[in-house]
Amino acid sequence: MAMRKVVERQTGVALWRQIADRIRLAISNGDYDAAGMVPPETALAAEFGVNRHTVRSALAALADEGLVRAVQGRGTMIERKERVSYPISKRTRFSQGLGRQVKEIGTRLLGHAEMAATGEVAKALRIALGDPVIELRTVSSGDGRPLSVSASYYPANRFPRMAEDFAQLHSVTKAFAAHGLDDYVRVSTEIVARHADAEELSMLKLSPGAIVLEAQSVNADLDAKPVEYSRSRFAADRMKLRIET
Amino acid sequence: MAMRKVVERQTGVALWRQIADRIRLAISNGDYDAAGMVPPETALAAEFGVNRHTVRSALAALADEGLVRAVQGRGTMIERKERVSYPISKRTRFSQGLGRQVKEIGTRLLGHAEMAATGEVAKALRIALGDPVIELRTVSSGDGRPLSVSASYYPANRFPRMAEDFAQLHSVTKAFAAHGLDDYVRVSTEIVARHADAEELSMLKLSPGAIVLEAQSVNADLDAKPVEYSRSRFAADRMKLRIET
DNA sequence: CTCAAATGTCTATTGATCTAGACAACTATA
DNA sequence: TATAGTTGTCTAGATCAATAGACATTTGAG
Known part of the structure; x- marks a missing residue:
């Protein structure tokens, strides 16, 4: 079971951005290599203790960067990995x-x-x-x-x-x-x-x-x-x- | 006259935090060495194109770090400089x-x-x-x-x-x-x-x-x-x- | 002393961010 | 072909971030 990851509020950095940063790091660390995809939005929301919509904002930012690609019904796939x-x-x-x-x-x-x-x-x-x-x-x-x-x-x-x-x-x-x-x-x-x-x-x-x-x-x-x-x-x-x- | 500095909106990083980062950098670059103090809040607000209150949030964060100290009537003094x-x-x-x-x-x-x-x-x-x-x-x-x-x-x-x-x-x-x-x-x-x-x-x-x-x-x-x-x-x-x- | 310049405080309003819940649409699998 | 699991979309409300303006308070200089 993934450990609960903490994000800070009222810091001047929006939660969705903090979460996007953490997911990006996890991808480049190879944490999700087994499946080749990011965990489901609901799992990420639970992991970070935020609403699913907040996770979706983070994933949308990563998709914008071309790092991941979401496919309805399947999940969110990793497109690119390495720094x-x-x-x-x-x-x-x-x-x-x-x-x-x-x-x-x-x-x-x-x-x-x-x-x-x-x-x-x-x-x-x-x-x-x-x-x-x-x-x-x-x-x-x-x-x-x-x-x-x-x-x-x-x-x-x-x-x-x-x-x-x-x-x-x-x-x-x-x-x-x-x-x-x-x-x-x-x-x-x-x-x-x-x-x-x-x-x-x-x-x-x-x-x-x-x-x-x-x-x-x-x-x-x-x-x-x-x-x-x-x-x-x-x-x-x-x-x-x-x-x- | 200081050049107009641009900050970006809707980036997930609050303006006050972006501005705090820029002022911190300017301090460590020695940009304000002549006076030993940060420019007045109104000047900074004009420079970044934001409201004075937003600049005040940025300066409050820097004061929290112990980097500057504001004195009513005088200005905001630089307390510490070097990285x-x-x-x-x-x-x-x-x-x-x-x-x-x-x-x-x-x-x-x-x-x-x-x-x-x-x-x-x-x-x-x-x-x-x-x-x-x-x-x-x-x-x-x-x-x-x-x-x-x-x-x-x-x-x-x-x-x-x-x-x-x-x-x-x-x-x-x-x-x-x-x-x-x-x-x-x-x-x-x-x-x-x-x-x-x-x-x-x-x-x-x-x-x-x-x-x-x-x-x-x-x-x-x-x-x-x-x-x-x-x-x-x-x-x-x-x-x-x-x-x- | 007076005044200009600076920071401190308050109110009100708008837009961005986050939460909450419900349901639709799509995919893979049993 | 159901069904579970997933992403997509919508609405509504709460909280944070930023703007705007007014005025108080303090300092330093003339």
């Missing part, structure tokens, strides 16, 4: 890491700009405040579903053609190579979690109210000189981060 | 990493049990399903504020006195040493983010509706034999994870 695991290691390369997990990987350049380095960027890249940097804004998708949005910053003096090269080569690693940098390593990564803002909701096509994992990372050349600072925001319900040390 | 940074590296040791950031570190043992290894635990520790493991449940705090709750699992055959040793020594590293294991390294860490469940809310004293960062990690001895599997859940609004490679 994509994004590896973070000394040599983190976006497309390589996702390799086997998704068939199609796409990174789309949303825009680029040359600008003066602000405090955070200058500090991360260890350049002077106001030094020119190139900013790239990208969205990455796996099998057509957006997985992350990023803003990346490069010192413009050292990598003047970053935007053009990236637009053409579709790869940061190759764009670095075109500037004569053949290898680089991840120096540090900081991870925080928070609710997605409106821009992230629309870019990541998230069901609103969702959570993002934000990773701020610095890559450096082999002389430990920073070459890239980036802020990547991952859709937390589609991704997990895997740290390999 | 604690939790380092994850090859040799991750809980108390060392937090060293300078908090004055008092405490880890309290909530309970322990000897049990048969379930699927996930057995897989992580690379032992047979049903082999005995020792489970430790702990809460860790910094300066009196709970930062994380953990469930950790150790192969009982190799570390039979883990619970007693930990209770006495207040340190996993020392408990390992008491069993003759002097060094161990972090093999892998997986990080996901989600809304806190009721148990986490109460253990971490979170303002309900909050987000947790869950890190599932495996530590191994120098022969790469796993010695610990643990699931740590961090209060996402108080912590960031720092990965050092």
Whole structure:
């Protein structure tokens, strides 16, 4: 018998959303693998101690995400299960890491700009405040579903053609190579979690109210000189981060 | 003039909670450092395009967390700013990493049990399903504020006195040493983010509706034999994870 | 002291969320 | 072909979330 699961009221997060989050987690944990379907609505309602209608709202949200599909008379089937695991290691390369997990990987350049380095960027890249940097804004998708949005910053003096090269080569690693940098390593990564803002909701096509994992990372050349600072925001319900040390 | 910030309606996350999250983030980003206080309620209401009462609900939640303090006639002052940074590296040791950031570190043992290894635990520790493991449940705090709750699992055959040793020594590293294991390294860490469940809310004293960062990690001895599997859940609004490679 | 600016409190109203119950429609199985 | 089990739909009422407006109270500056 499933243990009674508790949800909290008057928290500013609607019950249906809390329950949707829990069911999503249970699916990705494989709790329902035996049957391949979610428990009946009445069972879930009893489990969470709420009305069946509340469970239906939660399931409707998950159906919207394409995670489950309800069939009248039969039940609610699981359509998709796994979170994509994004590896973070000394040599983190976006497309390589996702390799086997998704068939199609796409990174789309949303825009680029040359600008003066602000405090955070200058500090991360260890350049002077106001030094020119190139900013790239990208969205990455796996099998057509957006997985992350990023803003990346490069010192413009050292990598003047970053935007053009990236637009053409579709790869940061190759764009670095075109500037004569053949290898680089991840120096540090900081991870925080928070609710997605409106821009992230629309870019990541998230069901609103969702959570993002934000990773701020610095890559450096082999002389430990920073070459890239980036802020990547991952859709937390589609991704997990895997740290390999 | 501050840019108009957008919040989404009918998402299952109340506006006041979305706004509280955004203000919390702005505080930890240092956006309000110049004045040392949050903008006036009317300014925030205009910025987010909501009623002043809605902003007041958000600020009340932040005051509850001890993050801000409102003074009639003056404004709402920032009481606390930084997130604690939790380092994850090859040799991750809980108390060392937090060293300078908090004055008092405490880890309290909530309970322990000897049990048969379930699927996930057995897989992580690379032992047979049903082999005995020792489970430790702990809460860790910094300066009196709970930062994380953990469930950790150790192969009982190799570390039979883990619970007693930990209770006495207040340190996993020392408990390992008491069993003759002097060094161990972090093999892998997986990080996901989600809304806190009721148990986490109460253990971490979170303002309900909050987000947790869950890190599932495996530590191994120098022969790469796993010695610990643990699931740590961090209060996402108080912590960031720092990965050092 | 006076006044502007800020937070504190109250009432009233609207819309979203949750509960409750009843019944229809569909599916698989005995 | 019944029947149990499941999802789909409808109505009604209770509670929470958000808006709107008015006014009190406190603080700091001129």
